[in-house]
Amino acid sequence: MDAYLVLHRGSRWTDVYRLAPPSEVVLGRSSENQVVLRSGRASRRHARLACDETSWFIEDLGSRNGVFVNDSRIAQATRLSEGDRLQVAGFEMRFTHDLTHWSGSGPSSSERLGQNHEDDATQDDLMLGDDFASEADAEWLDIVSRSPASTLGMSGQRNSGTETGESGKTKRAGQTGQPRSPGETSRPDSRTSLQRSDGSSSDLSLLQMAFAMGRLESPADDFDPAAELLIQTLAGQLPAAEIGLYFFDSDRELPMPRHVHQREGHRYRRPPESLVRQIRFPGASALLARNVVGDRRLATEDTRGEIDVESIVLVPLSLPTSEQDDSDNGSSRAGGLLHVITTAGDPSLGERDLAMIVTACEIFCEACRSLVRRQQLEQTLHQSRETIRRLRKQLAGRVEILGRSDKIADVQYQIAQVARSGAAVLLRGESGTGKELVASAIHFASPRADEPMVCLNCAALSKDLLESELFGHEKGAFTGATEQKKGKFEAASGGTLMLDEIGEMNLDLQAKLLRVLEGHPFERVGGHTAVHVDVRVIAATHRDLQAMVQAGTFRQDLFYRLNVIEIIVPPLRERGRDVVLLAEHFVNTFVQTMGRGPMKLTREASQKLLEYSWPGNVRELRNVIERAVVMAPLDVRGLHEIGPDELMLTRAVHGSPTPSPTGAGSISMAATSSPTGPNGSTPAISLAELERKHIERVLNSTGGNKSQSATILGIERSTLDRKLKRYAAEDSKSD
Numbered sequence: 001m002d003a004y005l006v007l008h009r010g011s012r013w014t015d016v017y018r019l020a021p022p023s024e025v026v027l028g029r030s031s032e033n034q035v036v037l038r039s040g041r042a043s044r045r046h047a048r049l050a051c052d053e054t055s056w057f058i059e060d061l062g063s064r065n066g067v068f069v070n071d072s073r074i075a076q077a078t079r080l081s082e083g084d085r086l087q088v089a090g091f092e093m094r095f096t097h098d099l100t101h102w103s104g105s106g107p108s109s110s111e112r113l114g115q116n117h118e119d120d121a122t123q124d125d126l127m128l129g130d131d132f133a134s135e136a137d138a139e140w141l142d143i144v145s146r147s148p149a150s151t152l153g154m155s156g157q158r159n160s161g162t163e164t165g166e167s168g169k170t171k172r173a174g175q176t177g178q179p180r181s182p183g184e185t186s187r188p189d190s191r192t193s194l195q196r197s198d199g200s201s202s203d204l205s206l207l208q209m210a211f212a213m214g215r216l217e218s219p220a221d222d223f224d225p226a227a228e229l230l231i232q233t234l235a236g237q238l239p240a241a242e243i244g245l246y247f248f249d250s251d252r253e254l255p256m257p258r259h260v261h262q263r264e265g266h267r268y269r270r271p272p273e274s275l276v277r278q279i280r281f282p283g284a285s286a287l288l289a290r291n292v293v294g295d296r297r298l299a300t301e302d303t304r305g306e307i308d309v310e311s312i313v314l315v316p317l318s319l320p321t322s323e324q325d326d327s328d329n330g331s332s333r334a335g336g337l338l339h340v341i342t343t344a345g346d347p348s349l350g351e352r353d354l355a356m357i358v359t360a361c362e363i364f365c366e367a368c369r370s371l372v373r374r375q376q377l378e379q380t381l382h383q384s385r386e387t388i389r390r391l392r393k394q395l396a397g398r399v400e401i402l403g404r405s406d407k408i409a410d411v412q413y414q415i416a417q418v419a420r421s422g423a424a425v426l427l428r429g430e431s432g433t434g435k436e437l438v439a440s441a442i443h444f445a446s447p448r449a450d451e452p453m454v455c456l457n458c459a460a461l462s463k464d465l466l467e468s469e470l471f472g473h474e475k476g477a478f479t480g481a482t483e484q485k486k487g488k489f490e491a492a493s494g495g496t497l498m499l500d501e502i503g504e505m506n507l508d509l510q511a512k513l514l515r516v517l518e519g520h521p522f523e524r525v526g527g528h529t530a531v532h533v534d535v536r537v538i539a540a541t542h543r544d545l546q547a548m549v550q551a552g553t554f555r556q557d558l559f560y561r562l563n564v565i566e567i568i569v570p571p572l573r574e575r576g577r578d579v580v581l582l583a584e585h586f587v588n589t590f591v592q593t594m595g596r597g598p599m600k601l602t603r604e605a606s607q608k609l610l611e612y613s614w615p616g617n618v619r620e621l622r623n624v625i626e627r628a629v630v631m632a633p634l635d636v637r638g639l640h641e642i643g644p645d646e647l648m649l650t651r652a653v654h655g656s657p658t659p660s661p662t663g664a665g666s667i668s669m670a671a672t673s674s675p676t677g678p679n680g681s682t683p684a685i686s687l688a689e690l691e692r693k694h695i696e697r698v699l700n701s702t703g704g705n706k707s708q709s710a711t712i713l714g715i716e717r718s719t720l721d722r723k724l725k726r727y728a729a730e731d732s733k734s735d
């Protein structure tokens with residue numbers, strides 16, 4: 001069953017709509033899916049008329065003047081019956097099921113069939129009430145608006161809702177132009193399209209455009225290259241259209257078009273302000289106005305009396321600015337619009353064209369946003385790099401080899417000498433003497449200072465793990481290799497790699513390392529791609545590599561390769577008063593980092609430090625001082641003086657290779673037996689033996705707790721493990 005709505009003014013009808021249920025007419029509101037009687041003030045709702053199989057309903061949507069049915073204001077939906085007449089502020093609507101003599105052939109569900117101009121009614125006569133009386137810019141165009149394309153199908157897909165309002169008569173009564181007679185139906189232009197071919201062609205060119213825009217490398221504030229691609233694409237798809245693209249600030253009038261496409265013999269014309277206003281507000285939809293030939297309200301300075309525009313598409317462009325963050329909420333400061341027109345004689349733009357144009361514009365806006373985002377990311381990356389550079393400099397300043405002894409002065413001199421060259425360096429010295437610190441000092445004094453400094457302890461890992469840590473591995477190279485991982489060589493690319501405890505590396509890996517040091521590329525574990533790196537290697541060991549070479553446990557060629565320059569880092573017991581200097585430095589450091597009050601060492605405490613043999617070297621000293629600062633009483637006002645007892649170095653360790661005047665102290669938790677000779681003289685044992693005995697005593701005192709023992713000894717737990725393994729191996733050999 002079809003239902004008809006006839007609008008009357010006095011005794012004359014003005015418009016006739018066929019309302020095939022379900023459908024609805026909104027009075028005073030423009031929106032897709034609805035027949036638009038009037039398009040001014042698009043955001044204001046007034047009354048909605050809906051119909052089902054048998055009845056009509058009218059509903060007040062909150063207009064200021066209200067909606068009246070037979071002089072009673074309606075509150076909610078009001079049911080209307082066949083033949084009912086409805087007065088809505090100045091004109092009358094009649095509802096009928098009998099309109100056979102106006103049987104329009106349009107396919108739509110809510111279709112305007114005819115319009116009567118015979119009485120020469122004026123626009124004002126058809127106003128829906130005082131609400132609109134002052135609305136000078138009210139338009140009577142047949143407008144279809146379109147939300148973002150991402151919500152729409154392309155490829156010629158028809159949106160059922162957009163079928164309403166297709167009758168497309170440009171103007172209402174009182175305007176110039178040829179009126180249509182009742183019964184004349186408009187073009188079913190939701191099926192027409194100006195596009196050159198079917199939807200798949202436009203999909204393809206939109207994809208090509210998106211791809212080309214994605215590859216643009218223009219600066220973030222230059223949207224022109226992307227705009228050119230947009231115009232080219234649209235011109236290719238809409239061969240009978242003129243196109244203009246505008247960029248503007250939100251508070252400015254429409255400027256000159258930034259890009260224009262016009263066919264030969266045709267002239268592009270700016271859009272009328274009255275239409276532009278309809279899309280220049282946040283969240284505005286694109287619009288398509290059809291059948292507008294001769295509408296004098298579309299005249300602009302440009303038209304010079306010839307108003308031959310047939311159809312218009314206007315799309316608001318939400319463009320980002322460089323300063324804007326990437327959360328685009330549609331209220332960007334800058335903006336733009338795309339304007340597409342066809343002129344009389346050419347086919348009108350249809351809804352498929354509108355959908356295609358809106359999609360193209362969205363791709364364009366997204367490409368512009370990507371340009372801005374990319375620039376923001378580049379800026380962030382640049383800032384991060386600057387921060388890293390600054391921090392590295394600060395770090396370099398903190399890599400200070402403290403000490404005034406001759407032995408440390410020698411080391412400092414050698415650091416300055418080798419830093420400038422790229423030569424391999426071998427650092428030798430006991431555990432905890434500061435070999436890693438020396439390696440860092442070389443790196444930060446070298447031309448590689450801005451590049452990474454990476455350290456790897458070769459003793460801490462099994463052979464396979466060490467290979468993977470050094471050279472990286474490919475995904476699936478071994479069980480657990482779930483991702484590709486770059487090794488330390490790649491991580492140190494351009495910088496310095498310190499290989500600590502190089503003497504613990506097995507022979508296979510030594511061979512692979514040698515090849516890399518000789519400038520050959522390497523492959524990640526499980527991979528076949530050759531990786532080239534430029535890395536300076538600094539190796540360190542506490543072992544006698546030459547003896548290992550002779551024993552066949554270290555490759556001679558690798559030894560020569562690593563040992564280009566050798567720096568011996570002296571043990572702490574050979575640095576004289578540097579012990580006190582370092583201890584004072586550590587006191588100040590820990591007081592600061594722990595937020596404690598001022599502290600200093602007493603003369604007796606300093607003396608005690610000088611007398612101790614320091615088998616754990618600087619690391620042990622650091623730990624001793626840290627413990628003293630932690631244990632210092634909290635309720636001290638003013639300066640706290642750290643006395644000798646607080647250092648917990650109670651017992652003398654005789655037999656140190658550098659005997660001290662009063663004998664060196666041992667750690668308080670150490671066992672009672674001391675390795676002294678019969679008369680308190682230095683026993684004839686090697687330093688290695690002394691170290692072993694000391695370790696055993698500490699282990700005894702902790703009940704075999706290795707972690708605690710390592711802490712007391714001032715060495716890494718892995719170092720202790722290694723030493724114990726070696727002792728066990730030596731014991732089994734001698735058995």
Ligand SMILES: Nc1ncnc2c1ncn2[C@@H]1O[C@H](COP(=O)(O)OP(=O)(O)OP(=O)(O)O)[C@@H](O)[C@H]1O
Nearest residue numbers: 400401402430431432433434435436437500618619
């Ligand atoms: N001259 C020094 N000035 C200041 N701190 C130092 C000095 N020498 C060593 N240290 C500190 O002593 C600790 C141990 O130093 P480092 O790790 O460099 O020794 P190492 O010889 O590499 O030890 P290992 O052989 O066990 O790896 C670190 O905290 C380091 O900062």
